[in-house]
Amino acid sequence: MKRLKHETLSIRTSADIKQLVKLAAAREHRSVASMIEVLILAYAQGHGLEAVPDAPVNAGERKKRHGTD
Known part of the structure; x- marks a missing residue:
């Protein structure tokens, strides 16, 4: 199943990784x-x-999504 991509993820990592x-x-x-998607899905x-779907990951995400910031 092809996933629709609406989110951006940026990370900082070491040169080795x-x-x-x-x-x-x-x-x-x-x-x-x-x-990275394959590795995360396997994990x-x-x-x-x-x-x-639409479940907040943490309180910060909930505030951003619902505008309660």
């Missing part, structure tokens, strides 16, 4: 963004995590 994710992506013939599946 960046190099590793680039190497993994190249090995799988994927973009870095696609590789979630292996640990019994499931996304719930």
Whole structure:
């Protein structure tokens, strides 16, 4: 199932981690963004995590989404 992409995620990481994710992506013939998605989905599946649509992740997210800031 193709996922619609409406969110942006930016991270800061070390040069080593960046190099590793680039190497993994190249090995799988994927973009870095696609590789990160695959890794997160595999982790979630292996640990019994499931996304719930529109569920806030933390109080900060809830405030942003509902304008109670």
